[in-house]
Amino acid sequence: MNYPHLLGNSKVKWVDTEWLEDNLDNNLTIFDVQPDIHDYIKEHIHNAFYFNEWFLREMQGNNPARYIPHDAISTIFGKLGIRNDKPILFYTGKGSYSKKGDGWGQTMAAYSLVRFGHENVHILDGGIDKWKKEERGLTKVFPTVEESEFEAEVHDEYQIEYGEFKNIKDNDDVVVLDARPFKYYAGPSLWSKEGHIPGAKSLQAAAIMNPKNRQLLKPKDEIKSLVEEREVTPDKTVICYCGTGREATNLFLVFKWYLDYPDVRLYEGSITEWTQRDDNPTVTGPSPY
Structure with missing residues (x-):
């Protein structure tokens, strides 16, 4: 890179x-x-x-x-x-x-x-x-903060709320990616319902990182290969989710500003919100549906 x-x-x-x-x-x-x-x-x-x-x-x-x-x-x-x-x-x-x-x-x-x-x-x-x-320098000295006047400007276009997510997730021009470990995607997990949101494909956040260093991206051609295997193309709206909307930030950032996909959203509520609705089904096993 x-x-x-x-x-x-x-x-x-x-x-x-x-x-x-x-x-x-x-x-x-x-x-x-x-x-x-x-x-x-x-x-x-x-x-x-x-x-x-x-x-x-x-x-x-x-x-x-x-x-x-x-x-x-x-x-x-x-x-x-x-x-x-x-x-x-x-x-x-x-x-x-x-x-x-x-x-x-x-x-x-x-x-x-x-x-x-x-x-x-x-x-x-x-x-x-x-x-x-690489044996670069480290320290135990703490720098001194100079406080600022920061005014938050909310960018809701990066995330998708539950209602819209449920309405569009099965559209042909939408692909949903589950960033959690595959064992959670396919079966028993921490959540009240097993498996994944119907229609979601598994693309673990860890799968695009170096297995010896979770902070280091794999080479770009390897990431593209993983994406192509799941038929995640730039003409689609890509929606990423995980457990609580944290792990999936890795996928969101990579698709949005590393692979340059034009329409990427993060379902921040993720499986935690989805499974709290009694009428929402989940799917177990390796297939989206």
């Missing part, structure tokens, strides 16, 4: 460790999204602030994973010093202290930033694990 990887006016760009090292002291705000604050305390990249992705969502109604109100987002992002006119970079890792990293923290954070109005977001391809493997 040539870095930074961007497409036209792409709001999300993938950059490599060399690019980041060259830009550490430039006009760039860096956020560490490792799974536990103790991972950050133990080691982080120079000038990186800690970003706790878990404060972004809360229980609303019978859905435990809805975004907090946008005015609260504005306050929190302002406290973190996020500015619309300054580029942002996110990275995560397995967590040298917690060992809990699944790789999705940086895509969840990046999606959330563009969803609430930021237009210049970077993702460190390979995360801090690749950075460490």
Whole structure:
């Protein structure tokens, strides 16, 4: 891949460790999204602030994973010093202290930033694990936040609500992708109903990542091959979902700003919302229907 990887006016760009090292002291705000604050305390990249992705969502109604109100987002992002006119970079890792990293923290954070109005977001391809493997510098020093006035601007065009999703999911020009591990797609899982939403195809978020590093994308030709196998073509509306709308942010960002698909949506309610409706069926086994 040539870095930074961007497409036209792409709001999300993938950059490599060399690019980041060259830009550490430039006009760039860096956020560490490792799974536990103790991972950050133990080691982080120079000038990186800690970003706790878990404060972004809360229980609303019978859905435990809805975004907090946008005015609260504005306050929190302002406290973190996020500015619309300054580029942002996110990275995560397995967590040298917690060992809990699944790789999705940086895509969840990046999606959330563009969803609430930021237009210049970077993702460190390979995360801090690749950075460490290359023996680049780490620190225990915490930079000082300069608070900002961030005004969230909600971009609802990136997500799809339950009602619209249910109405269009079976249309010929729509393809629905389940980003969860295949064992959850096909059978028993954490949710009250087994299997997947009828019509959904399985494309695990992890399948497009390097198996030795969940933060590192596979080569583009390998990703395209996985997509072509599932007949996910650019002329269709692509709707991604997972358990709570977090894991699927990886698919959303890749389709939207890496493969340059024109119409990509994230069903944020995902299987958690779907299975709370008594009349909604699910399908077990390897086939969509």
